[in-house]
Amino acid sequence: MSLSTEVMAKMKDAMRAKDTVALEALRAVKSAILLAQTENGAKEELTEDAEIKLLQKLVKQRKDSATLYTEQGRTDLAEPEIAQAEIISQFLPEQMSEEELKAALTKLISETGASSIKDMGKLMGIASQQFAGKADGKAISVVIKQLLS
Template identity: 85%
Template sequence: MSLSKDIMVKMKEAMKAKDTVALESLRAVKSAILLAQTENGAKEELTEDTELKILQKLVKQRKDSAVLYTEQGRADLAEPELAQAEVISQFLPAQMTEDELKAALTKLISETGASSIKDMGRLMGVASKEFAGKADGKAISVVIKQLLS
């Protein structure tokens, strides 16, 4: 089932259950997908990769907002943002654990021949493509820095 159809099914379930957090989150996803489709022309269907990027962007926005609200002492505003991020994350593939990411990046470093922090840019490009949807860019960056230092 395509992501758009899956979102619509979940929206109907959220409406029936009167789950306002889920409904608001799903409406945001639907809106972002419709915006992306109209940007590329109404005739084109979005690729799965593009849909993943949209979902990752929405989750990242919610988490960043929650961090800002928490820093400002506004837990009442941070909680809904985190709840929405959780709902949107359901549509993303399972995220890699830190150990899995370290193992995969160690293998990638040996394959590419990266040896110093100077190779980080090249390695980030390869890793970002390979682990798209499975790991956050910030997490990849942190692990690469640890392994190359």
């Protein structure tokens, strides 16, 4: 089932349940999908990689907004953002744990022969492609810095 079909089904469920937070998050996903499809010119389906990047972007936006609201003492605005991020995250693949990420990056470092922090750019490029959708870029960066220092 494609992402847009899955989102539409969840939207119908949210409407029936009168879940406004879920409905708002799902509408944002649907809107982002439609925008991405029309950017390409034709009404073609998005690739799975493009869908994952789109969802990650939406989750990151909500988490950043929640952080800003929390810093400003506006928990009333932060809570819906966090709830929406969790709803959107349901469509993402299972995230790697820190231990799994560390093990995979250790293997990648030995394969590439990286030895210092100077090799971080090369490693980030490879790791970002390999773990797309499975790990956050920030988490990958932190673990690589730990392993190379």
